[in-house]
Amino acid sequence: MSTETRESAPKAPGRTTATGIAVGLLTVGAALGAAELTAALARTTSPVVAVGDAMVDNSPPAAMELAIELFGTADKLVLMAGVVAVLVAAGAFLGVVSLRRPPAAFAGLFLFGAAGALALFLRRDDDAWAFVPVVVAVAAGAAALGLLLRSLPGTPRGRERGEPGTPPETGANVPAPGPDRGQGRRGFVLTAAGVLAASGTAGALGRWLPSVLEGPGSRESLSLPAAQDPLPALPRGVDLQVPGLSPFTTPNQDFYRIDTALTVPRLDSTQWTLRVHGMVDRPFEIDMDELLSMPLKEADITLTCVSNEIGGDLVGNTRWLGFPLADLLRRAGVQSGADQILSTSQDGWTCGTPTETVMDGRDALLAVGMDGVPLPHQHGFPARMVVPGLYGYVSATKWVTEIKLTRFADEEAYWAQRDWGVRAPIKTMSRVDVPAPLGRVDSGDVTLAGVAWAQTRGIDAVEVRVDDGDWQEAELARVPGLDTWVQWIAETDLEPGMHSAEVRATDGTGFTQPAERVDPLPDGATGWHRIRFTAE
Structure with a gap:
């Protein structure tokens, strides 16, 4: 067919890029919702988590360390959000593709299912049930995609259903609208709403069911016996009660x-x-x-x-x-x-x-x-x-x-x-909690406080210095034993302006933590903690 004929073919109504993106996002939502519900019922891992696990297990150590350094305890949330973002972007792309090349979109959906199955092979867990949510997700996504495409204005009903004798498309890959094509805009909106409702319900149930399905062995039903020889209450003076100082017992x-x-x-x-x-x-x-x-x-x-x-x-x-x-x-x-x-x-x-x-x-x-x-x-x-x-x-x-x-x-x-160390004894370390880094305090008498630790060796002394001056020995709180951290406190007199504070600790063996800064990889960081703050 000539180019002129292609260009003159009328464009089907409702088949815009925005519509394609909506189709793709709804398809992804249907797949994820079905996967979450199936994983909950089968008490196994959802495909999103499986992909994330595979990424964690197969990432270079430097990348994992960088993630912890950048995001701290939120690193898992960031990774999961990244996996979902990739799925959303891919779904939007496949949705646009589906308007002109439905078979290609279905193929892409099955390809993502294969990637999910591969992730299960690559991760360390060998739970065979984890493959079930992947299969269900692909099936649900394919069903949603088929329903959405069939409901679009300008869709030849017979061709979408695969009925024999349906004439091939002419002109552009999108057929011209006609009396027997699609269900109209209202039909698409109703279908999209149904897919969205079903996906949301499945996803919510998938999140809710694990807590409901907990049996008699749940945490809430477990009663702990008393220790054979209970420890006495913590001695008075283990917690200095300084505002901003880490409490001795971490909630x-x-x-x-x-x-x-x-x-x-x-x-x-x-x-x-x-x-x-x-x-x-x-x-x-x-x-x-x-x-x-x-x-x-x-x-x-x-x-x-x-x-x-x-x-x-x-x-x-x-x-x-x-x-x-x-x-x-x-x-x-x-x-x-x-x-x-x-x-x-x-x-x-x-x-x-x-x-x-x-x-x-x-x-x-x-x-x-x-x-x-x-x-x-x-x-x-x-x-x-x-x-x-x-x-x-x-x-x-x-x-x-x-x-x-x-x-x-x-x-x-x-x-x-x-390539991390295999023995990794904890290194002697100390930290300034008060003042907070880049914090502001009143000039005059200023309280410095923090914690130090050297488990199994204990802390014998903590020293602080302000503005690179002389080291001053801090006062140590009481501790119940050698395996806990200890709080420390020191007082100093400061003029208004910007100041620095630095701390070092000496453990029970007489070893003083070194000044040289060493990164955590491969067996723990070393170095003195230094902060800057302002006295007003």
């Missing part, structure tokens, strides 16, 4: 969360088991009933993330309740040469802990309680590991389901495969 809702799980696992404690095996004489499994019947103990422990920058807030302190990990390993009978405890979380993440650190007498726990209540879901319910003196990535497995005794030379944990 659960404020405790930092850094892990690779894009959605918080919600395990049923009645279904939970822990398997202890590998290089042991007596492998065994325990369930929650047995764990809670064991003699539990309490321990005040500060946890620190290896990604914590100098002056960062990826550190927190609380009282934990759990069973000693060393006693658990003694029950199994650790064989000679098993220098690594390779623990695995419910989502497949692995952690390598030096066996010697658990067996050397420190308060390493298989924890079930945090600040007097069952572990919050985001902090590992129903059970997690807590080992003082090591950064979390080599010690603090949440949602733990397996402990395997092995050798560092034989198996590498998740972060060790990405």
